Amino acid sequence: MTTAGVWHPVALSASIEPGSSAGTHIDGKEFVVWRDNSGAPHVWEDRCPHRGMKLSFGFVRGDHIACLYHGWQYDTAGQCRYIPAHPELDVPGSIRVPVLQTVETAGMIWMATEPTESAPPAPQETGETVPVRSVFFGAAIDAVLAAIETTPSRPFSDEAAAPVLRQIDGRLY
Ligand code: FES
Structure with a gap:
């Protein structure tokens, strides 16, 4: 089981x-x-x-x-x-x-978190791991996401932002 x-x-x-x-x-x-x-x-x-x-x-x-x-x-x-x-x-x-x-x-x-027979999630796409910095925000998650998504001069593309936003949302894909 x-x-x-x-x-x-x-x-x-x-x-x-x-x-x-x-x-x-x-x-x-x-x-x-x-x-x-x-x-x-x-x-x-x-x-x-x-x-x-x-x-x-x-x-x-x-x-x-x-x-x-x-x-x-x-x-x-x-x-x-x-x-x-x-x-x-x-x-x-x-x-x-x-x-x-x-x-x-x-x-x-x-x-x-508990003993399991399952394996960790498979790496996405290329399987490469790209390390990034952790950033602390002293605000609610919804406010952080809204601010990032509406910032016109953010220094990364929508494509680059996608995995960042997923991580911020606290989920691992
Ligand atoms: S606290 Fe004493 S050996 Fe670890």
């Missing part, structure tokens, strides 16, 4: 180099996107189970990501494997970070 997880693009592949991490948020929830040294991407909740530090502030060592605060290390399944203050401790299996289903395709890293 297929479940109802929704895929979200969370990072450009080129932005997350092996051995690096970055923070992002979707619908008000924070996530760490990181790539282990073998190149595999991971998306987890951005919260260390110890004292809640953001794991996106941490550092990657091989196939572990380590928290910046007290150095607890987590393997690629989210399981804590090493606590520096107790190096001999066999870490309980209950100390783990919630991990999300992650796929890399079309030049992007995607996460699913």
